[in-house]
Amino acid sequence: MKHSTKLGLDSGYSILDACKTPLFSIQHPVSLLFLLLLFVSGFVQAQSKYQPAPENLKNREWFQDAKFGLFIHWGVYSVLGDGEWVMNNKQIPIKTYEKLPAFFNPVDFDPVAWVKMVKDAGMKYITITSKHHDGFAMFDSKISDYNIVRRTPYGKDVLKMLADECKKQGIKLFFYHSQLDWHHPDYFPRGFTGGDWTGREEKGDMNKYLDDMDAQLSELLTNYGDVGGIWFDGMWDKKDADWRLSKTYSLIHQLQPGALVGSNHHRTPYEGEDFQMFEKDLPGHNTTGFAPEQKVGDLPKETCETINNSWGFNLRDASYKSQKELIQYLVKAAGYGANFLLNVGPMPNGKIQPEHIELLKQVGDWTKRYGETIYGTRGGPLSAREWGVMTQKANKIYVHILNWQDETLTLPKLGEKIASAKLFSDKSPVKFLENDFGLSLQIPKAKMDEVDTVVELEVK
Numbered sequence: 001m002k003h004s005t006k007l008g009l010d011s012g013y014s015i016l017d018a019c020k021t022p023l024f025s026i027q028h029p030v031s032l033l034f035l036l037l038l039f040v041s042g043f044v045q046a047q048s049k050y051q052p053a054p055e056n057l058k059n060r061e062w063f064q065d066a067k068f069g070l071f072i073h074w075g076v077y078s079v080l081g082d083g084e085w086v087m088n089n090k091q092i093p094i095k096t097y098e099k100l101p102a103f104f105n106p107v108d109f110d111p112v113a114w115v116k117m118v119k120d121a122g123m124k125y126i127t128i129t130s131k132h133h134d135g136f137a138m139f140d141s142k143i144s145d146y147n148i149v150r151r152t153p154y155g156k157d158v159l160k161m162l163a164d165e166c167k168k169q170g171i172k173l174f175f176y177h178s179q180l181d182w183h184h185p186d187y188f189p190r191g192f193t194g195g196d197w198t199g200r201e202e203k204g205d206m207n208k209y210l211d212d213m214d215a216q217l218s219e220l221l222t223n224y225g226d227v228g229g230i231w232f233d234g235m236w237d238k239k240d241a242d243w244r245l246s247k248t249y250s251l252i253h254q255l256q257p258g259a260l261v262g263s264n265h266h267r268t269p270y271e272g273e274d275f276q277m278f279e280k281d282l283p284g285h286n287t288t289g290f291a292p293e294q295k296v297g298d299l300p301k302e303t304c305e306t307i308n309n310s311w312g313f314n315l316r317d318a319s320y321k322s323q324k325e326l327i328q329y330l331v332k333a334a335g336y337g338a339n340f341l342l343n344v345g346p347m348p349n350g351k352i353q354p355e356h357i358e359l360l361k362q363v364g365d366w367t368k369r370y371g372e373t374i375y376g377t378r379g380g381p382l383s384a385r386e387w388g389v390m391t392q393k394a395n396k397i398y399v400h401i402l403n404w405q406d407e408t409l410t411l412p413k414l415g416e417k418i419a420s421a422k423l424f425s426d427k428s429p430v431k432f433l434e435n436d437f438g439l440s441l442q443i444p445k446a447k448m449d450e451v452d453t454v455v456e457l458e459v460k
């Protein structure tokens with residue numbers, strides 16, 4: 001409870017104690033009434049404050065240990081091969097866009113292969129679009145027939161198939177769900193996207209839209225087994241709207257207390273959220289300009305990024321990041337105490353692009369060798385530097401040298417006495433000097449790795 005007054009419930013100072021004081025004696029009924037109102041008000045506020053369930057706290061810990069996940073942007077937009085924003089970017093009216101599901105037939109979708117690919121890459125969870133901004137649901141929703149089961153020739157629930165396979169192979173499944181909707185008639189007033197070109201009437205009931213959104217979330221949290229969490233996006237479309245967050249978040253936590261709630265609103269976390277996300281940025285950075293006022297909170301953290309430049313399938317986007325770039329992003333995220341959620345955009349036939357599969361395999365080769373220095377760690381003890389980052393767990397500190405050409409690296413004092421230093425790759429000893437000024441490590445150039453030179457420090 002946040003109240004500083006002694007009348008708080010957690011202070012050990014009860015209402016009966018207060019009534020014994022001269023000011024609040026029974027001879028002062030107005031004062032006593034004020035006390036009762038204050039007490040009840042404090043109690044209501046205490047009751048309304050979000051208290052994560054034990055299984056939620058346990059899943060937060062798991063989330064922080066997991067470090068690496070696969071983001072999947074997939075929907076009818078893949079048919080056009082121009083990214084997930086194509087409806088808005090090309091200003092395609094709803095009546096025209098609604099023709100796309102008839103061409104969406106992902107007969108090559110193979111959930112077994114998808115989940116195996118995820119495991120081989122060293123990833124621990126999947127976050128997949130259940131509904132993106134175009135309003136099309138990738139699951140069998142009874143709230144609207146605008147979904148993959150009822151509107152496509154494929155006619156199958158890909159999320160159910162994926163959820164079942166994730167359970168078999170031990171991968172957690174999160175659902176990305178857009179709060180923004182260019183299709184729903186009651187998403188009104190409009191935000192700064194999805195204008196009058198959509199052909200919707202300039203009227204609607206936002207509360208009815210949010211009721212439908214909550215109903216679809218209830219379906220996802222009821223019919224698909226244990227859900228790792230809900231990954232919201234789109235609040236930025238109408239920054240000052242009443243999104244009824246308390247009601248929606250409470251619904252999620254009631255249906256699945258262990259499910260983690262996060263939102264890509266580019267703001268400091270709100271009450272009821274369980275992790276904080278950073279789009280195409282490391283925590284505390286704002287290179288995208290998306291989050292000028294966002295502060296890094298105390299919740300578990302996650303940063304998301306694309307393999308090329310697109311979230312959804314883009315036929316012309318060949319700007320693939322290199323193995324080095326992806327691995328270093330994963331390492332830097334861990335050094336900042338965050339997970340790395342790496343995105344792919346499957347093709348309309350249900351397959352993932354071969355170039356994406358190959359890059360994930362290359363990252364997986366690295367995680368098989370160096371995963372111990374990432375999984376289950378926390379950032380620090382030093383914050384990130386130009387040369388790289390540190391991760392730590394138990395009595396081990398891992399120095400990830402990502403950008404350093406000299407053979408000697410000098411660090412500030414770490415606060416704990418170093419017992420030994422060795423290269424993680426081959427366990428060969430690393431010469432070190434520790435004194436009042438700091439710690440110096442000597443790594444021969446022949447032993448340096450162009451992607452990540454990892455020095456394992458054991459503290460006493």
